Amino acid sequence: MATATRIKLSTTDSGVFSVGVRADSAQAASEVLQEDMEKHHIFFNAMHFHNHIVHHILTIYALGATPDIIKSAYERNQSYQRPVYPVDEHVVQEMSDKSKFKQYIYKEEHYTNFLVYFQREIDAKGVGAVLNEHLFAEDEHADGMLVRLFAGFLHPIIHLGFGIEFNQPAIVAQALAQAAVHDNWIEKFLIPAEKAAGGIGKRGTKTILQLLDEMRADKKLVESVQWSDGNKISEGVLLRAPDEMIKYASQYTVSADQVEEKMAEMINAVVYYTIAAQRPPKEIKFDFFYMHSVNSSIFFPALLSLPSLSTRAKLRLMEWKGRVDLAMYVSRGSPNLLLEEITNYQPSRDWKAIFDSSIRHSRDDGHVSKMVRAVANGERVCKPFEAGGKERGFIIQGDMWLKIGNMIIDSVSGPGDLWIRSTGFDEAWSKFEDRPRL
Structure with a gap:
């Protein structure tokens, strides 16, 4: 049985789209993902490039990979991963106090501490309750975590999606820990766009296609990004045309x-x-x-x-x-x-x-x-x-x-x-x- 500390796949855990999943592949995938969780950091270098082993292994498992293919993919991609930091029990305990939790946010050296913290949270409360408390409570803590879920070019929400899709609480814990060590630059876009939309859940009247066409016709918005920009959203779009970007984004709503x-x-x-x-x-x-x-x-x-x-x-x-x-x-x-x-x-x-x-x-x-x-x-x-x-x-x-x-x-x-x-x-x-x- 899968738990917050044990990855255990079965052929019934094959995701929203799968073809030809195998019991022996489920076992092989479980073994390498358990090793990955115990041995590797979520970033494989100091530039915060993401460890994609969970994404890769679960995807090819769902697409019918054999145990040999799974093990080969793991060996190829584990070779450049960084080891985890040791757990600091004192820090893990402090994370239960949300005023102290935020002292450790966006510090990649605390990824393992966040992982252990969220594993214990899930063990005690269950996945649903933990997601509601730490992502969807709409308080300062949850909003701070939710914006980080969308940072890192969507990697934390991708990781969360895999955990939910394949019924693996341990991968949900990894996703929350990963979100916690990302920055929150995208907050200055998502929160103002939500306010400009008039809140959450208004009936949508424009499609994304319509908005793409309107944005492409907006010269200031198009020219807000330059080739030399590093992060082309925060250092380009949101620096030179924030009002324009928020105007269009706020028009995408869903009832x-x-x-x-x-x-x-x-x-x-x-x-x-x-x-x-x-x-x-x-x-x-x-x-x-x-x-x-x-x-x-x-x-x-x-x-x-x-x-x-x-x-x-x-x-x-x-x-x-x-x-x-x-x-x-x-x-x-x-x-x-x-x-x-x-x-x-x-x-x-x-x-x-x-x-x-x-x-x-x-x-x-x-x-x-x-x-x-x-x-x-x-x-x-x-x-x-x-x-x-x-x-x-x-x-x-x-x-x-x-x-x-x-x-x-x-x-x-x-x-x-x-x-x-x-x-x-x-x-x-x-x-x-x-x-x-x-």
Whole structure:
């Protein structure tokens, strides 16, 4: 049985999208993830690059990886991880006092202490109660943690999603500990946007597609980001055009009767802008940052199904995700989106071959397989709403999903960089080759 300190998968823990899961693979995945939790930090270097082992292993397990493939992926990616810091019992005890908890926030040397603290919290109270107290109580403590959940290019919420999706309390504890050691820069965007929207859960009248078009036509917003910016959201968009970004973001709202359709619309939109942001005749490449908007989308069916979360908490999660997706789009230079890059693509693989290629990719640290699985899930979630078409935000539909799966595998199959970074800028494309002439 899975607990807050023990990772234990079974074939019934296969997530919202899975194919061909195996009992022996569940055992292999459980073993390597337990070792990862006990031995490795959540950041693998001093620049706070994330340990993706949980993401990678659970994704390829869900896509039918054998024990050998799982163990090989683990060995490849554990080789560069940092060891955990030792537990300081005094600090763990102090974390129970929320006035002292905040003394340790955003200090990566306390990741292990936060992990042990949240493991004990979950053991004592259960996952639902802990999430409600530490993320959704709408007090200073919970809001401080919730904004951190959306920091780090969505890595903490991705980690939480895996814990919820695969019924692993220990991974939920890791996610909360990971959020605690992130900064809160995104608070200056999410909280003002929520206030500008008039609160949580107002009926949404605009689709993400509409807002993308409006933002791309706003010269000040588009030019707010420069190639030389480091964090292109905080040092670009929110520095040079904060009012404009908040104005558009606040127009993305979700009411209780819109949750299912808006979830599907969000998935459709992030897949669209990630895949269609191409620069012909350059070879097809996908933006590393946009890809995280896609990869995090798969968890919303699980998150929004949690019986312990209030409708208000679920609406807040949806609204914040959509607003981060909008800011993410602008932050990479607001590229033109070319739907014909998708519709004209000639696929050569079925989904089974796409899954097999992704789980066997020799250079993947989980991003490729996560993206493939998220797109396959998007096809399933969006299908009931496709009749609404572009007017309701569903521009990706039909055989485009399979074409996108093929595009992902083709884009990462050759030598060189797997991803482009900041696809809207000429400089980002300068290192990539033109496509072969047919």
